Amino acid sequence: MSYDYDLFVIGAGSGGIAAARRAAEYGAKVGVAESGRLGGTCVNRGCVPKKLMVYASHFPAHFSAAQGYGWSEVQSQLNWETMIRAVNGEVTRLNGIYQQMLEKSEVDICANHASFVDAHTLQVGEAQLTAEKILIAVGGVPVKPQSIPGIEHAITSDDIFNLQEQPQHFVVLGGGYIGVEFACILRGLGSEVTVITRADKILRGFDQDLRSEIQEAMQKKGIRFLNNTQDIALEKRDSGLWITVKNGIAETVTETVMADAVSLAATGRSPNLVNLGLDQTRVAVKEGAIAVDAFSQTAEPNIYAVGDCTDRINLTPVAINEGRAFADTHFGNKSRQMSYENIPTAIFTSPEAATVGLTEAEACDQYGDQKLRSIAVDFDRCTTPCPITTRKP
C-alpha cells in the first residue's frame, strides 16, 4: 500500500520541526501540520520571548553598576508596549525563518489542526492524508489547578507576552522555574512581586544549595516570598485581585496579597492531547502523557511521539534530540536512542542558575553520603577566590 507521505508530523514545534527536516534531508517525503504559529512553545511563548524579556529586565542593574565605573547617573524609563512589540517582532521573524527552513527542506506545511482517523490516516483541516509513519509532537500547555477558587482570574505564561500594560503588583502562584523566572523579569522591570509556593522553598527538584541561593538573592532584590502555603483563593474586587493564602505550618495565620488584576498561575504544564483523536489508534496514554519506549515508539507500531507531549524531560533541546534520533533511526539508517543522562539546564532568574548531573541529594540516594563529597565556593563581588564556605560532608 502506498501512502501520501513517508512521514507526517503533527505539530511544528522544536521536536516536530527537527524530526521533519532531518527525515526530509534523508530523502523522505514529509508533511507537517501546525494550527498555530511555527516554532511551538519555545519560539512563540517560551524560551525565546522569555529570554528577551530577561535581557530587558537587566538594564536597571547595569545602569546602576555603571556609576561604579565612573558613568553619570542613567535616567531611563521602560516603555512596556515598545518592549512587547520588539519581543513579538523577533518572534514573528523567527516564525518566518522556520517557514523558510521547512520549505528549503521540502517539507509540506499544512496550517491546520490534525487528528487521527486511523493509525495511518489523519484529518488535516478539510483533507484526509495518509502516512506510513506518524510523529506526534504536539507539545504541552500550561495548566491552572481548578481546585483553587477564583483561578479563572489568573493568567498563565502563555498570556504574559501579550499584556498591554506592565502589572504594578505581580503575584506568581508556583515556585517552579517558569514562575521564578517571570518573578525576576517583572521585578527587574520595576514591578512589586510576590511569589507564593506550597513548598518551603522555590525550585523543587534542584540542588538544595542552588534553591536557597536563588531564593535569597531574589529576596535581596525585593521579591516577597510566601512559602509553605495552602488553601490559596483568588477574589476579584474593584480594587484589584486579592489572593488569600493560609500558612501551612501555623494554620491559623492567613495572608492577603493584592495584585493589579494580574497573577500568573505558573503551576505546571501538561501534554496537549485534546482533539487529537488518539482513541482512533492504539496509542496509549499514561498519566496524561503519550506513553513511548526508548525509541519514542507508541503502542501503535507506526506512530511515534517526541517532546513535551510525552512528558519525559520537557526541554527544547531534548525534544530536538528525540526528533532527530527518531529521524536518524527510521530514515537515515542510523539507529540511535536519545541519552537522558546528564542533561544540562538553566534557570534564567536574576541571578542566573545552571546545572548538570546529579544534585547532592540525588547522589546521596544513589551512592550513599559516605562515598560523596561536595565542594562549593560561595563568593561575592570578586572573582578571584574569596571562598565563604568550602564544605566536605
Place this chain on the structure above:
Amino acid sequence: MYYTLPNHDEKTLMKLVVHTETDQVLGAHMVGDHAAEIIQGVAIAVKMGATKAQFDATVGIHPSSAEEFVTMR
C-alpha cells in the same frame, strides 16, 4: 569582579558533587552571571565522566568566574 566597583551585593555559588572512590564529578551546579554559558562547557566534561583530578588538571581562564570550577578544593 563586575560587582566590586559598583559595590553591588551579588553572590555567586559554584558546586561540584564528587564520588570519593571513583573521583568522578557527578554533578555541577552554579548560581551567578553567565551560569548557562559556563555550565554548557562543564556539561561536556560531566557527560564524558571526567574526574575531579581532570578538572583540577585543567588550567583556568583568568580572571573569570568559570575558573573556579577548575580551582576549587
